[in-house]
Amino acid sequence: xxxxxxxxxxxxxxxxxxxxxxxxxxQRWVGVLVFIALILIAEWGTQSGWISALTLPKPTDVLxxxxxxxxxxxxxxxxGPSLSRLLVGATIGALIGISVGVLIGLFSYIRSGLVPxxxxxxPIPKIALLPLFVxxxxxxxxxxxxxxAFGTFTPTVVATYGAVDNVDxxxxxxxxxxxxxxxxxxxxxxxxxxxxxxLSGLRISLAIAIILLVAxxxxxxxxxxxxxxxxxxxxxxxxxxxxxxxxxxxxGVIMSAIIGxxxxxxxxxxx
Amino acid sequence: xxxxxxNISHSYDDFEVMRNINxxxxxxxxxxxxxxxGCGKSTLLRFIGGLERPSKGRVVQIGNPPEGCLNPLTFIFxxxxxxxxxxxxxxxxxxxEDHGIRGAAAEKIIDDVLSRTKLSDFATALPKQLSGGMKxxxxxxxxxxxxxxxxxxxxxxxxxxxxxxxxxxxxxxALWTRKPxxxxxxxxxxxxxxxLGHKIVVLSRRPGEIRQIxxxxxxxxxxxxxxxxxxxxxxxxxxxxxxxxRAADAELLNV
Numbered sequence: 001x002x003x004x005x006x007x008x009x010x011x012x013x014x015x016x017x018x019x020x021x022x023x024x025x026x027q028r029w030v031g032v033l034v035f036i037a038l039i040l041i042a043e044w045g046t047q048s049g050w051i052s053a054l055t056l057p058k059p060t061d062v063l064x065x066x067x068x069x070x071x072x073x074x075x076x077x078x079x080g081p082s083l084s085r086l087l088v089g090a091t092i093g094a095l096i097g098i099s100v101g102v103l104i105g106l107f108s109y110i111r112s113g114l115v116p117x118x119x120x121x122x123p124i125p126k127i128a129l130l131p132l133f134v135x136x137x138x139x140x141x142x143x144x145x146x147x148x149a150f151g152t153f154t155p156t157v158v159a160t161y162g163a164v165d166n167v168d169x170x171x172x173x174x175x176x177x178x179x180x181x182x183x184x185x186x187x188x189x190x191x192x193x194x195x196x197x198x199l200s201g202l203r204i205s206l207a208i209a210i211i212l213l214v215a216x217x218x219x220x221x222x223x224x225x226x227x228x229x230x231x232x233x234x235x236x237x238x239x240x241x242x243x244x245x246x247x248x249x250x251x252g253v254i255m256s257a258i259i260g261x262x263x264x265x266x267x268x269x270x271x
Numbered sequence: 272x273x274x275x276x277x278n279i280s281h282s283y284d285d286f287e288v289m290r291n292i293n294x295x296x297x298x299x300x301x302x303x304x305x306x307x308x309g310c311g312k313s314t315l316l317r318f319i320g321g322l323e324r325p326s327k328g329r330v331v332q333i334g335n336p337p338e339g340c341l342n343p344l345t346f347i348f349x350x351x352x353x354x355x356x357x358x359x360x361x362x363x364x365x366x367x368e369d370h371g372i373r374g375a376a377a378e379k380i381i382d383d384v385l386s387r388t389k390l391s392d393f394a395t396a397l398p399k400q401l402s403g404g405m406k407x408x409x410x411x412x413x414x415x416x417x418x419x420x421x422x423x424x425x426x427x428x429x430x431x432x433x434x435x436x437x438x439x440x441x442x443x444x445a446l447w448t449r450k451p452x453x454x455x456x457x458x459x460x461x462x463x464x465x466x467l468g469h470k471i472v473v474l475s476r477r478p479g480e481i482r483q484i485x486x487x488x489x490x491x492x493x494x495x496x497x498x499x500x501x502x503x504x505x506x507x508x509x510x511x512x513x514x515x516x517r518a519a520d521a522e523l524l525n526v
Contacts, residue, residue, distance in 0.1 A: 170352050174346070177345065188365060269398075269399060271355075
């Protein structure tokens with residue numbers, strides 16, 4: 001065999017690399033760094049005076065207020081009712097939403113009947129209906145549950161029936177070819193297959209639930225984060241307003257983390 | 272259990288796809304169906320398995336399925352159709368659960384079919400961890416678990432590379448030799464057909480009609496890769512099909 005000739009190393013140019021990119025990877029801590037950087041800038045700005053006290057409160061003052069809120073026990077007095085409203089309302093909305101979404105995904109008549117209806121109620125700002133809910137469910141907790149449930153319901157329905165539509169039909173045919181019952185096919189094939197879509201829909205629905213929670217509490221609630229923010233806002237107490245907003249943000253981050261955890265637990269099978 | 276196709280014709284609206292198909296599938300033989308693309312091979316298989324209904328004619332079961340048969344007509348699909356969220360043994364137990372077979376009884380069946388398909392070590396693996404060939408072996412194990420009277424195989428090796436295909440063909444031959452099963456095997460690959468078929472049904476292009484039925488008498492276990500006998504048969508089949516395949520390829524799709 002002839003010897004393979006190695007070309008002279010200096011001859012010719014090496015091929016320019018032009019692949020790569022378009023594949024974002026999660027970088028830990030970068031998100032946290034962005035938060036810290038923004039807060040540091042705000043702190044520096046308010047300390048040195050180029051951000052006036054009326055524009056933005058000092059982050060340290062907000063932290064102080066937060067600390068007082070915690071010390072006085074008021075934090076949990078506000079957080080408790082808010083969390084229970086969120087939990088009850090969002091659970092009702094998400095459960096009904098998922099069930100209706102699955103029904104729309106499976107039955108022609110339900111689909112034809114309900115898809116236009118869902119499209120009609122989706123764009124209604126649910127806050128506008130609050131007076132109506134107060135009449136229907138009373139000024140107490142009922143109307144708040146209803147508002148949150150209604151707001152969570154519509155995006156969940158849309159996400160769920162989209163997810164059911166996307167379930168691999170060959171898997172369903174397989175189930176039928178092995179003589180699986182209708183219930184087995186729904187429970188063991190359709191629902192797990194739709195789970196990725198349902199969970200990503202829940203991310204949106206739960207964020208909407210937090211928004212509506214505050215809206216509901218701004219109208220007739222003694223305790224609750226919404227009530228707390230409304231009170232602070234009407235007194236122009238920016239520190240307390242921001243403390244309330246920070247709680248909402250944290251709530252959102254925690255919700256999203258819980259869903260992330262559920263995704264990792266339930267969707268480990270994904271490639 | 273034998274299966275008989277009686278005068279099957281099929282059309283979508285006024286678009287005729289299949290005409291007057293009569294075919295006997297007898298117990299213990301592998302019937303291969305070949306034909307140019309679009310001739311309705313897979314559709315015919317779905318008629319046999321009851322997943323679709325022909326517009327004319329019927330599929331008849333003659334005799335009773337063997338004892339202990341949970342699902343007489345069992346499919347093996349081209350794309351495996353494994354549930355990605357269930358492990359290998361979970362995918363097999365899926366088809367047993369509905370028959371009330373759980374726990375130890377299910378485990379016994381699962382162990383048996385996994386050892387027959389040489390998958391015993393992979394019982395807890397998820398489909399995403401398996402190669403294409405292994406996935407199809409899981410699908411074969413799942414089909415064996417319900418002890419079918421007839422296996423309906425829809426291009427089972429077409430999604431695999433040619434080496435894996437050879438290996439799996441050997442596996443299928445070994446399975447058949449140990450315990451003969453009845454199968455209808457749809458493929459566009461003539462090498463597979465002459466290797467596995469006792470009877471090869473050649474369909475014409477659309478509207479699909481039976482052009483010829485070729486019997487291959489050589490026992491399955493004696494057929495080897497690159498066998499000159501088989502190559503002659505394969506060449507004959509190809510001559511039979513070539514013009515049809517070319518014409519089918521040049522057709523416009525009216526979908």
